[in-house]
Amino acid sequence: MTRIKCCGMTRVEDALLAAKLGADAIGLVFTARSKRRVTLAQARAIASALPPFVGIVALFMDDDAELVHEVIEAVQPDLLQFHGEEPDNWCAQFGRRFLKAIAMGEGRAALHKLRRYPSAAGLLLDGHGLGEAGGSGKAFDWSLMPTDLAQPLILAGGLTPTNVAEAIRVAHPWAVDVASGIESAPGIKDPQKLADFIHAVRQAG
Numbered sequence: 001m002t003r004i005k006c007c008g009m010t011r012v013e014d015a016l017l018a019a020k021l022g023a024d025a026i027g028l029v030f031t032a033r034s035k036r037r038v039t040l041a042q043a044r045a046i047a048s049a050l051p052p053f054v055g056i057v058a059l060f061m062d063d064d065a066e067l068v069h070e071v072i073e074a075v076q077p078d079l080l081q082f083h084g085e086e087p088d089n090w091c092a093q094f095g096r097r098f099l100k101a102i103a104m105g106e107g108r109a110a111l112h113k114l115r116r117y118p119s120a121a122g123l124l125l126d127g128h129g130l131g132e133a134g135g136s137g138k139a140f141d142w143s144l145m146p147t148d149l150a151q152p153l154i155l156a157g158g159l160t161p162t163n164v165a166e167a168i169r170v171a172h173p174w175a176v177d178v179a180s181g182i183e184s185a186p187g188i189k190d191p192q193k194l195a196d197f198i199h200a201v202r203q204a205g
């Protein structure tokens with residue numbers, strides 16, 4: 001079964017709907033570079049409303065360690081996710097499980113970076129280019145998804161209710177991650193797109 005993370009939540013009602021429809025995790029973006037950035041107060045409201053067994057992932061992109069500490073303290077996320085040029089030991093300093101996002105917009109050139117994160121609990125391959133923010137709606141060539149890595153791989157970038165089944169068929173990811181493909185505006189989730197996306201993933205197996 002392919003796991004599902006719905007990213008860039010800014011509203012309690014959207015996070016609750018995702019949980020009700022069967023999402024495995026939601027993502028909260030804290031970096032100032034995001035159109036989906038949440039405040040600590042928003043994040044706490046979402047985290048405390050979520051039912052059990054739905055994971056909370058906190059996202060950063062080349063942010064100060066101080067911000068990461070503040071979020072850990074205030075929100076108690078299940079996982080951290082780093083989208084910038086943070087090295088493995090920097091990501092590991094918080095003593096928390098983390099995902100490292102790799103910008104696959106560079107194509108094959110980015111593949112060697114996947115080996116640089118032995119401490120990561122999983123690697124998220126995203127469609128954006130180096131230095132660009134996530135949540136871009138850009139897909140990459142799914143056939144580049146490696147098959148020889150020990151860590152779970154999460155497929156992200158430009159996934160929608162329409163293309164996610166094909167993406168799973170080609171890439172066989174552990175999980176899929178979506179932000180803009182289930183939105184009506186940045187940070188505002190569309191209930192129908194959310195339902196269609198989760199249905200499409202569950203149908204794909």
Ligand SMILES: O=C(O)c1ccccc1NCC(=O)[C@H](O)[C@H](O)COP(=O)(O)O
Pocket residue numbers: 007008027029031033034035036037059060061083126127133134135136137138156157158159177178179180181
């Ligand atoms: O979503 C953002 O605004 C964002 C900004 C900076 C770093 C990461 C960000 N999101 C990361 C995600 O996990 C997205 O879900 C992922 O990039 C896929 O986005 P999309 O292509 O829109 O589905």
